[in-house]
Amino acid sequence: SQELEQSPQSLIVQEGKNLTINCTSSKTLYGLYWYKQKYGEGLIFLMMLQKGGEEKSHEKITAKLDEKKQQSSLHITASQPSHAGIYLCGADKADDAGNMLTFGGGTRLMVKP
Amino acid sequence: IAGITQAPTSQILAAGRRMTLRCTQDMRHNAMYWYRQDLGLGLRLIHYSNTAGTTGKGEVPDGYSVSRANTDDFPLTLASAVPSQTSVYFCASRTSDRRNTEAFFGQGTRLTVV
Numbered sequence: 001s002q003e004l005e006q007s008p009q010s011l012i013v014q015e016g017k018n019l020t021i022n023c024t025s026s027k028t029l030y031g032l033y034w035y036k037q038k039y040g041e042g043l044i045f046l047m048m049l050q051k052g053g054e055e056k057s058h059e060k061i062t063a064k065l066d067e068k069k070q071q072s073s074l075h076i077t078a079s080q081p082s083h084a085g086i087y088l089c090g091a092d093k094a095d096d097a098g099n100m101l102t103f104g105g106g107t108r109l110m111v112k113p
Numbered sequence: 114i115a116g117i118t119q120a121p122t123s124q125i126l127a128a129g130r131r132m133t134l135r136c137t138q139d140m141r142h143n144a145m146y147w148y149r150q151d152l153g154l155g156l157r158l159i160h161y162s163n164t165a166g167t168t169g170k171g172e173v174p175d176g177y178s179v180s181r182a183n184t185d186d187f188p189l190t191l192a193s194a195v196p197s198q199t200s201v202y203f204c205a206s207r208t209s210d211r212r213n214t215e216a217f218f219g220q221g222t223r224l225t226v227v
Contacts, residue, residue, distance in 0.1 A: 033215065035218075045215050048215060050213045086154065090156075090216075099163070100169065100171060101161075102172065103148070103156040103158075105155035106154040108154065
């Protein structure tokens, strides 16, 4: 089972509406990555959060890493059809061989014009 | 153009056949990863390599093998393909396995096992 849980799994919003996607970890997060994937394409890096309480923005997308460092939220303001796609959160997981990069189950976003 | 390249782009494979998915990067990244994406949702880590000459098992390694003979190449082999290995496969790389290091992804290989 994955240690990163994303919610919701899918989301349909009307253009112009705000929305939030959550990523919850069963372990303390030392770094959290958000990626976006357009349907049928590769992943595009959005932002990385490193410290509890940190907040970053990219155009109309804002992501936060909570103080206890076990959850991150990604908020889109005034959604547009161009925001449609799959959003994935990723985190480093320690292993005997070093760190590996694992991901949550993804959130599929559709924006209705 | 610098980046990460996967080949083939897509493949239909008969069950029981052997197949190698290729991944090459020219960014001199030490860490490389193979993921599978089913039903267009989350990524599951198959195998990874934190530096040339070393590999590690990810979340779903069974039925797959990898090698890392040099920094640039990280091929993924299916020794005897089964239909449950039908998926989209993504290769990724990053400078190192240190925490808080962005990963770059290839465009994916769509594999159908029939």
